[in-house]
Amino acid sequence: xxxxxxxxxxxxxxxxxxxxxxxxxxxxxxxxxxxxxxxxxxxxxxxxxxxxxxxxxxxxxxxxxxxxxxxxxxxxxxxxxxxxxxxxxxxxxxxxxxxxxxxxxxxxxxxxxxxxxxxxxxxxxxxxxxxxxxxxxxxxxxxxxxxxxxxxx
Amino acid sequence: xxxxxxxxxxxxxxxxxxxxxxxxxxxxxxxxxxxxxxxxxxxxxxxxxxxxxxxxxxxxxxxxxxxxxxxxxxxxxxxxxxxxxxxxxxxxxxxxxxxxxxxxxxxxxxxxxxxxxxxxxxxxxxxxxxxxxxxxxxxxxxxxxxxxxxxxx
Numbered sequence: 001x002x003x004x005x006x007x008x009x010x011x012x013x014x015x016x017x018x019x020x021x022x023x024x025x026x027x028x029x030x031x032x033x034x035x036x037x038x039x040x041x042x043x044x045x046x047x048x049x050x051x052x053x054x055x056x057x058x059x060x061x062x063x064x065x066x067x068x069x070x071x072x073x074x075x076x077x078x079x080x081x082x083x084x085x086x087x088x089x090x091x092x093x094x095x096x097x098x099x100x101x102x103x104x105x106x107x108x109x110x111x112x113x114x115x116x117x118x119x120x121x122x123x124x125x126x127x128x129x130x131x132x133x134x135x136x137x138x139x140x141x142x143x144x145x146x147x148x149x150x151x152x153x
Numbered sequence: 154x155x156x157x158x159x160x161x162x163x164x165x166x167x168x169x170x171x172x173x174x175x176x177x178x179x180x181x182x183x184x185x186x187x188x189x190x191x192x193x194x195x196x197x198x199x200x201x202x203x204x205x206x207x208x209x210x211x212x213x214x215x216x217x218x219x220x221x222x223x224x225x226x227x228x229x230x231x232x233x234x235x236x237x238x239x240x241x242x243x244x245x246x247x248x249x250x251x252x253x254x255x256x257x258x259x260x261x262x263x264x265x266x267x268x269x270x271x272x273x274x275x276x277x278x279x280x281x282x283x284x285x286x287x288x289x290x291x292x293x294x295x296x297x298x299x300x301x302x303x304x305x306x
Contacts, residue, residue: 006240044221046273047199068195087159095160096160096193119198
């Protein structure tokens, strides 16, 4: 089996030998100011651990999928939407995203929001919301405020 | 599918609804002052995420097993032994424990050493070292100092 390094040092939420993958901004504004680092993708394990960091004011993609997300907030604070719930997040909080549940993370607190996300190695592709899905979500005033700019939540 | 809470708050490295399991000290001094919390054990995922915390001066079991450990230091600093390597650990550092490799974590810095550990749900039981295994490890002066009391490393 190929063997990676046993120890990788961290500095400022960047890790030795781990590439920082910036998400490109796109016209649809599906996400904003998010980077991704794959911390563990070990062929002998059945799940991966990734680190996502959302810059202040940024947000992750609003999406859903069959596979679950297990999240631990590693840095900073912010808010998330999971299903019909908007929650305030602090460092070390845990979030469980159930199957086929709309979710988004937002760095609403003027600081980066960094989180670990554990997922199965083999997983389905994310689904994006249709205009109708967004409209349905926005019927809830709190969710509408969250999706607009994360304020008022 | 049974559905747990989507959000569990953290306070001082303890989590809502997560039991803190103290390891009993035993006569063989296999480990000392370690607690365990299972953060994610989601039947739809193939790996678990646990949090171990070693009190100052304490240490985890010296053991090996076929399954791999993927570790992120969440709190404090200390040292670990992985195979023939003794490493100084700082917060957010990553450790990968390969199959059948002796390993131990020690809170050598006068502060708690807390770490996340990702493992496959289905895994083999740890093996403990024989007296001969320990003798072999101790032939290395740095490892001997690490195993003695974590000092001089």
